[in-house]
Amino acid sequence: MDVACEHCGALHWLAEKTSGSSKAHPKFGMCCNHGKVVLPELPEPPQPLKRLLVAADTQAIEFRKHITQYNAALAFTSLGVNDDKAINRTGQSGWVFRILGNLYHLSGALTASTGTAPSYSQLYVYDPALALQQRMHRNNDLREDTMGSLQAMLLQSHPYAAKYQHAYEILTNEEEDIQHAEVHLRVMPGQDRRRYNLPTAEEVAVILPGQGEGGKEGRDIILRNRMPHGAPLYRISDLHPAYATLYYVLLFARGEHGWYPRSQVE
Numbered sequence: 351m352d353v354a355c356e357h358c359g360a361l362h363w364l365a366e367k368t369s370g371s372s373k374a375h376p377k378f379g380m381c382c383n384h385g386k387v388v389l390p391e392l393p394e395p396p397q398p399l400k401r402l403l404v405a406a407d408t409q410a411i412e413f414r415k416h417i418t419q420y421n422a423a424l425a426f427t428s429l430g431v432n433d434d435k436a437i438n439r440t441g442q443s444g445w446v447f448r449i450l451g452n453l454y455h456l457s458g459a460l461t462a463s464t465g466t467a468p469s470y471s472q473l474y475v476y477d478p479a480l481a482l483q484q485r486m487h488r489n490n491d492l493r494e495d496t497m498g499s500l501q502a503m504l505l506q507s508h509p510y511a512a513k514y515q516h517a518y519e520i521l522t523n524e525e526e527d528i529q530h531a532e533v534h535l536r537v538m539p540g541q542d543r544r545r546y547n548l549p550t551a552e553e554v555a556v557i558l559p560g561q562g563e564g565g566k567e568g569r570d571i572i573l574r575n576r577m578p579h580g581a582p583l584y585r586i587s588d589l590h591p592a593y594a595t596l597y598y599v600l601l602f603a604r605g606e607h608g609w610y611p612r613s614q615v616e
């Protein structure tokens with residue numbers, strides 16, 4: 351993959367060129383449709399993430415070695431996947447991620463069930479000091495100073511942290527007798543930003559169904575405070591603009607939205 355698209359710079363195999371173009375001047379359709387689609391740039395990562403991604407000190411090197419583990423510890427959603435571990439058992443060769451069946455992003459209740467340690471989005475509605483303790487308890491091979499600084503960064507830079515806290519406040523407000531209710535996280539149509547795709551407070555709405563905000567949308571992210579015992583985790587639609595940012599928090603640390611059916615490209 352070393353042939354760059356003349357418009358967007360995406361790297362291709364030569365065999366991916368459109369059939370009408372020559373080997374000397376290959377053209378490509380699958381990346382940007384001949385320059386017709388211009389995706390917004392990703393903004394720079396906030397600090398201290400930016401430093402940890404490039405610095406040469408021992409803390410930064412340790413972070414990059416374990417970056418997927420730090421990401422999973424700080425994600426809002428979990429990865430539902432049946433990965434084939436056997437494939438890496440024998441090898442001298444590079445590590446392979448092979449899955450059986452589909453890959454999902456999953457979400458549970460905002461309060462852990464009795465006797466279960468909180469995880470994922472539950473840790474975003476938890477006291478930060480206790481959340482850090484819990485994250486380190488599950489990942490005691492990682493550095494607490496790194497985990498603590500990334501956790502503080504995400505609480506500030508990732509807008510979905512505040513959205514989850516807001517949803518939790520609504521769901522635990524006893525006066526309104528909505529103990530078993532659900533709220534929906536929905537991105538409102540027509541407010542998509544071209545530059546950076548950064549969600550703003552108005553774009554992501556926390557909706558209580560049945561309060562005049564319109565009916566259910568199949569793609570909403572549904573949040574509940576508690577789930578019935580043994581209930582399965584809820585599968586998030588990959589058509590929700592926050593699908594990627596809620597899992598890949600260290601890749602989209604400002605809550606950048608991804609593609610979704612109503613998004614517009616230039």
Ligand SMILES: [Zn+2]
Pocket residue numbers: 355356357358359360378381382383384385
């Ligand atoms: Zn292109």
